[in-house]
Amino acid sequence: MFSKFDRCLDNVWFDRWDIYFNYIPEQTIQQGQYTNVNWATYITGQYSVLPGTITRFEEFDTVFYNTIGSYLVMVGIRDTAGNKRTQVVIVRVTGW
Secondary structure: OOOOOOEEEOOEEEOOOOEEOOOOOOEEEEOOOOOOOOHHHHOOOOEEOOOOOOEEEEEEEOOOOOOOEEEEEEEEEEOOOOOEEEEEEEEEEEOO
16 A cells, blocks of 8 residues: 555656655754855755756754754755655754
C-alpha cells in the first residue's frame, strides 16, 4: 500500500526519499560575526529522481545575529515538479 507521501508520475511511483540533500548539522557562529547568512548555501548533495533543476531555498531564519542564544533556520530544496524537502537547523550564537 502507498503512503500519503507517495506520488505517481507517468505511472511510476516515487516515495518521499526521491528528493533529498545531505544532513546539515547544528551551526555555531560568533555574536556580531554576520548580519545575515544565506543558510541555503549550506545545502550539499541535493538529488531528485526527476530530471531538471533543483532549487535551494531558505524558508525562514529566526537568528538574531547580535544576540546570544539558540535559533532555528529552515532550508530546503525544490525540484521542477514542485516536490520539496526541508530541514530545520539549530544555529547557536555565542559570545566572544
